[in-house]
Amino acid sequence: MGMLIKYDLKGNFKKFFIMLMIMAILNIALLLKVNAGSNGMNSIFAGLLVTLNVVFNFAALLICLNDFQRELYDDRAYLTFTLPVNGKQIIGSKVISTFIWLFITAALSVIFILMLLGGTGEINFSLLKINQNIVMQIIITLVYMFIDSFIFICLAYFAMILPKMANLNVKLGKFLGGLIFIGLMVGLTYVNVKICVVFPKEMVINSVSGVSVRIPASDGMELFLVTGKETMINIAGFIYSVVLSVVLFVTNSYLVENRLDIK
Known part of the structure; x- marks a missing residue:
């Protein structure tokens, strides 16, 4: 590799x-x-x-x-x-x-x-110049950004691979791939939001008081939020993102290895 x-x-x-x-x-x-x-x-x-x-x-x-x-x-x-x-x-x-x-x-x-x-x-x-809690905030933020970026990249790959599997020409493949990508992105984001509503418990990293777990007073719509002193991340939404990233990676790997017809 x-x-x-x-x-x-x-x-x-x-x-x-x-x-x-x-x-x-x-x-x-x-x-x-x-x-x-x-x-x-x-x-x-x-x-x-x-x-x-x-x-x-x-x-x-x-x-x-x-x-x-x-x-x-x-x-x-x-x-x-x-x-x-x-x-x-x-x-x-x-x-x-x-x-x-x-x-x-x-x-x-x-x-x-x-x-x-x-x-x-x-x-x-x-x-x-930062303290230990801010370091944790930065690490959590970077991890979340990495997972989101990984999902975005793998989802884009998936949307490109599917039209190629159908042996479509370049222009039609790009157009269809774009539609597939937008549709999947909207659908997967919707599922994530619904999961966060049903399971609203979130982890909070405060730059002063440290880490805590709480159920927000709102409807639990914050998938991920950074304020001046706090970084809030929905626990169920984070787990969903990790699982989704693994599924997309494994799926793309399988399609490239077994289903992609290169002529």
Whole structure:
């Protein structure tokens, strides 16, 4: 699987190098504008900087997903999907390489946002002074974000694989895959919300008091919520997300290994 990851990273290196260079140049330009502008303009440029980083992180995800879809329909599909490796290794390598690029893009975004919050164009390390409870909040938040991203990626893979199994052409396959993805995303999110309503108990990590479990006064609609001092996560919804991520990964691996007809 290591060779597959290396192959994927090498294939997207040029794209990401260009994208990250453009991202860095635009961030530096906006930071210079923030430091040189008036208070009113500072807010505008700061907002643009944050928006810019969100857009580039989403673009990084789209590049990786598009690479998987292109590989399904290009000639190199025969090479990739007929290698002497199992489906779990193929899907696992794709997911890991995607997360590597997402991590690099997100890390660069964090650096520039810390520079923005520092107010002087330098990284404000004082923002990183945290206690044990805040560390737990950050870890839980990152784990939840990882699982949600994993589900999003695997669901996108699943929506791409199904049209290919039906031997549809590229345009029709992309269109149908998009409809499948939207439909499944809406349906699975609806199920998650219903689970959280039926089982509203949530885990709360407070930056001062630590971890506790409670039943919220509301209808238990918070799947995941971060406030100034608290991180709240619905326990049943979290378990559902973990199970769903495993099911999607196993399903994609099985389809790639046993049901994908590469011609």
